[in-house]
Amino acid sequence: MGVRPKFINIVICGVGGQGIITLSRIMAESAIKDGVNAIISETHGLSQRGGSVEVHVRIGEAYSPLISKGEADLLLSTEIIETARNISYIKEGGVVITSDTMVRPPIPGVKLPKKEDIIREMEKNKIEYYLIPSRAIAERLGSYLVENVVLLGAIYKVGGLNRFISMESLKESLSSLRNPEINIKAFEEGYEYASKKL
Amino acid sequence: MHKLLYKEGSNVLLLGNEAIARGFIEAGGGFAAAYPGTPSTEIVESLAEVSEAYGYYVEWSVNEKVALESAFGASISGVRSLAAMKHVGLNVAADAFASIGYVDTKAGLVIVSAEDPNMWSSQNEQDNRLYGMLAYIPVLEPSSPQEAKELTKAAFDLSEKIGHAVLMTPTTRVTHTRAPVAYERPMPVKRMGYFSKDPKRFTLIPSNSRSKRKMLPEKWEKIRDALEVLTPYNRVENQESDKVAIVASGISYPYVKEATEEIGKYRIIKISSPVPLPKKLILKGLEDVNKVLVVEELEPVVENQIRKYVDEEGLDVAIEGKNYVGYFGEMRLDRARKSIREFLGLPVPEKTYKNINIELPDRPPSLCPGCPHRATFYSLKRAVNSLLIKPIYSGDIGCYSLGINPPYNEQDIIIEMGGSIGVANGLSHAAEGQIPIAIIGDSTFYHAGVPPLINAVYNRAPMLVVVMDNRITAMTGEQPNPGSGFNAIGAESEAIDIATLAKAIGVEKVIEFDPFDISKATEALKEALSYVKEERRPAVAIAKKACALYAMRIARKRKVEVPIYQVIEDKCTACGICYNALACPAILVKDDKKAWIDPSLCTGCGVCAQVCPFDAIKPIKEIPKGWDEIWE
Numbered sequence: 086m087g088v089r090p091k092f093i094n095i096v097i098c099g100v101g102g103q104g105i106i107t108l109s110r111i112m113a114e115s116a117i118k119d120g121v122n123a124i125i126s127e128t129h130g131l132s133q134r135g136g137s138v139e140v141h142v143r144i145g146e147a148y149s150p151l152i153s154k155g156e157a158d159l160l161l162s163t164e165i166i167e168t169a170r171n172i173s174y175i176k177e178g179g180v181v182i183t184s185d186t187m188v189r190p191p192i193p194g195v196k197l198p199k200k201e202d203i204i205r206e207m208e209k210n211k212i213e214y215y216l217i218p219s220r221a222i223a224e225r226l227g228s229y230l231v232e233n234v235v236l237l238g239a240i241y242k243v244g245g246l247n248r249f250i251s252m253e254s255l256k257e258s259l260s261s262l263r264n265p266e267i268n269i270k271a272f273e274e275g276y277e278y279a280s281k282k283l
Numbered sequence: 284m285h286k287l288l289y290k291e292g293s294n295v296l297l298l299g300n301e302a303i304a305r306g307f308i309e310a311g312g313g314f315a316a317a318y319p320g321t322p323s324t325e326i327v328e329s330l331a332e333v334s335e336a337y338g339y340y341v342e343w344s345v346n347e348k349v350a351l352e353s354a355f356g357a358s359i360s361g362v363r364s365l366a367a368m369k370h371v372g373l374n375v376a377a378d379a380f381a382s383i384g385y386v387d388t389k390a391g392l393v394i395v396s397a398e399d400p401n402m403w404s405s406q407n408e409q410d411n412r413l414y415g416m417l418a419y420i421p422v423l424e425p426s427s428p429q430e431a432k433e434l435t436k437a438a439f440d441l442s443e444k445i446g447h448a449v450l451m452t453p454t455t456r457v458t459h460t461r462a463p464v465a466y467e468r469p470m471p472v473k474r475m476g477y478f479s480k481d482p483k484r485f486t487l488i489p490s491n492s493r494s495k496r497k498m499l500p501e502k503w504e505k506i507r508d509a510l511e512v513l514t515p516y517n518r519v520e521n522q523e524s525d526k527v528a529i530v531a532s533g534i535s536y537p538y539v540k541e542a543t544e545e546i547g548k549y550r551i552i553k554i555s556s557p558v559p560l561p562k563k564l565i566l567k568g569l570e571d572v573n574k575v576l577v578v579e580e581l582e583p584v585v586e587n588q589i590r591k592y593v594d595e596e597g598l599d600v601a602i603e604g605k606n607y608v609g610y611f612g613e614m615r616l617d618r619a620r621k622s623i624r625e626f627l628g629l630p631v632p633e634k635t636y637k638n639i640n641i642e643l644p645d646r647p648p649s650l651c652p653g654c655p656h657r658a659t660f661y662s663l664k665r666a667v668n669s670l671l672i673k674p675i676y677s678g679d680i681g682c683y684s685l686g687i688n689p690p691y692n693e694q695d696i697i698i699e700m701g702g703s704i705g706v707a708n709g710l711s712h713a714a715e716g717q718i719p720i721a722i723i724g725d726s727t728f729y730h731a732g733v734p735p736l737i738n739a740v741y742n743r744a745p746m747l748v749v750v751m752d753n754r755i756t757a758m759t760g761e762q763p764n765p766g767s768g769f770n771a772i773g774a775e776s777e778a779i780d781i782a783t784l785a786k787a788i789g790v791e792k793v794i795e796f797d798p799f800d801i802s803k804a805t806e807a808l809k810e811a812l813s814y815v816k817e818e819r820r821p822a823v824a825i826a827k828k829a830c831a832l833y834a835m836r837i838a839r840k841r842k843v844e845v846p847i848y849q850v851i852e853d854k855c856t857a858c859g860i861c862y863n864a865l866a867c868p869a870i871l872v873k874d875d876k877k878a879w880i881d882p883s884l885c886t887g888c889g890v891c892a893q894v895c896p897f898d899a900i901k902p903i904k905e906i907p908k909g910w911d912e913i914w915e
Contacts, residue, residue: 101648110461113296113461114296117294117296117463122462123461124461125296125461126460126461127460127461135651136647136648136649137646147541148537148540149537149541149614149619150460150462151615151616152616155635166646169643172638173637173638189871189872190646190647191867191868192649192688193690193863193864193866197644198642198643203641206640207639210637
């Protein structure tokens with residue numbers, strides 16, 4: 086595994102209301118429990134009204150709150166159009182963990198891109214990506230609300246986060262959410278799904 | 284347990300704004316007032332959540348001017364006070380702010396103005412550090428949530444030490460950053476004091492003002508001296524490294540720190556008090572230095588003061604700053620890195636970015652499913668079209684600013700809080716053959732909409748004022764306002780009725796309507812518009828319906844099930860009126876162009892069922908008892 090890098094840069098993106106800020110807080114709170122520094126930077130105000138949202142999470146010995154383009158180790162996305170929109174954050178060798186969910190922007194006559202085209206472009210760019218059917222998994226577990234936690238399970242498996250955050254701390258943070266059982270189950274399902282794809 | 288109640292010694296992940304609140308608590312603050320505004324809202328919001336436990340007074344004020352005046356009143360009563368606002372809120376409070384520097388305050392008075400470089404949620408990116416210079420009020424600028432907490436306490440101490448108000452200007456990247464914050468023991472709260480009369484001190488009549496004014500420059504130097512020892516927030520790092528120095532003010536510090544550590548060890552002059560800039564510290568930082576780069580956001584506030592000091596001392600130091608760093612937007616690591624490397628004559632590494640070469644649709648923020656503003660915009664357009672009038676939609680600051688987007692296109696002008704009615708005054712006298720329609724929310728109306736409405740009545744300005752009254756201050760996250768019927772700590776309070784207020788001002792035509800009843804709403808707006816057109820006087824139409832997010836929260840609390848609507852497949856003709864003209868985000872288009880309502884998004888407002896010409900949209904279940912009440 087080598088020496089742990091000083092920090093890990095994670096950009097989380099999606100649509101306002103998809104639980105993006107919650108995800109960032111779970112990561113940071115878990116890191117702090119393990120005695121590791123964390124900084125989260127968010128933009129809201131207008132963007133909480135169904136707009137594009139991006140949150141920057143830096144775990145480890147990092148000073149500045151914002152991640153520059155081309156410097157994210159991980160891009161975690163709850164919506165696939167937003168994955169494409171934020172792809173420039175990923176550094177060479179970075180990993181994308183994205184939901185396959187597509188949310189239509191409520192604009193009259195809006196033209197949607199095709200999922201297959203986005204995936205093809207990622208492959209053309211030689212980007213390592215994990216496409217997670219987070220909605221289907223969440224639906225199976227009986228709650229749309231845990232889609233974000235399914236993705237957290239996946240990123241924990243494949244993103245190298247385990248070098249900064251322990252599984253115990255993560256599960257402890259998940260236990261403090263409103264429905265701990267289903268959230269922990271969602272985490273495990275996401276983790277397992279990503280394991281199979283490795 | 285609430286995060287602000289954790290014990291001293293805790294290390295807690297806090298939002299910068301919560302850290303400022305914690306600073307207020309640790310400083311034994313007794314009075315806090317604010318008007319909500321991104322990125323400042325969470326300061327007083329979080330203080331309100333724990334006020335009972337600590338025992339200080341907290342309020343949402345009607346606007347920033349009143350918040351500041353109230354905090355000043357508490358300060359001169361001997362109670363440590365804080366007034367918080369977003370940066371443009373200080374414009375509203377400027378009348379008080381610009382003269383408070385003439386008065387010796389008593390207990391600490393700290394004004395927090397949350398700055399918004401890059402305008403993430405603001406109409407401009409003015410640099411309020413300049414206000415400090417204008418008003419002779421010192422400015423503190425934190426570089427992280429932890430420092431924001433500590434500087435809040437330092438600001439109270441400084442304010443008391445010099446008997447002067449202190450302005451703190453954290454930016455979005457501090458107030459909306461979460462990071463671990465170490466707790467210390469709170470001082471006991473002093474909730475009440477006593478105002479000792481001293482008219483020479485507190486009344487700014489010209490004779491008093493003149494003598495105060497003469498003393499200001501001297502006081503300013505005392506303030507500068509106090510800031511010389513504001514350690515460790517002002518400091519020189521790596522003094523042993525000579526020849527070049529880099530100055531980093533406020534939030535620029537972490538970026539400068541990270542960008543310089545990538546290339547070596549450089550002298551950094553870290554500044555947390557940009558106004559007035561401590562001179563001795565700067566001179567110490569410039570010892571054995573022949574060129575310096577000043578890294579700060581927005582205006583060259585620190586840079587210009589360094590130029591003055593270098594000039595006064597006749598030093599041979601080249602000063603660089605905005606020519607490398609630029610003016611616009613917030614700091615980024617890339618920006619700091621490029622500025623510093625170019626300044627040092629080092630190569631700037633070229634970066635390549637991953638790119639997905641597909642056209643992507645924009646995703647602007649939109650009115651929520653069930654938002655009553657959407658229904659009002661829909662009816663207003665129908666009313667305007669049926670009367671064949673030429674409208675000018677004079678817009679304002681709030682969720683309804685989103686009416687700028689298609690398919691509504693009902694915001695032609697947006698400048699500032701209350702500007703809708705103010706600007707409509709001029710339009711009504713100068714725009715020929717057009718009728719101004721001012722669109723303003725309830726909170727914004729109380730905040731700055733009343734004086735321009737008085738002006739419209741008194742000066743006979745024909746306009747329609749549409750007040751979109753959704754019961755709370757929605758855009759910033761549902762804070763109560765004078766129309767809500769409860770206050771910052773949730774205690775009941777007499778609501779100030781907008782219709783009664785408008786009538787008392789002298790508006791003859793005041794109509795209230797339910798925006799969820801499309802045909803009645805359209806009729807009400809037509810009636811009001813006809814009155815304006817024929818009588819050439821102002822009319823007020825008030826759309827009364829709660830914010831959908833707020834209503835859903837109440838529905839959950841009261842356990843009222845949302846009556847979700849669905850599209851009857853056979854009746855839907857794929858005409859698109861519901862998803863193109865009403866454009867509710869809960870209504871999706873299927874491949875056959877028929878509509879489909881996402882049950883996870885529908886809030887049961889029932890507006891789509893009314894706009895459907897084919898009667899193809901129906902509730903799944905009967906409307907439950909108590910449903911209408913949740914929207915009141």
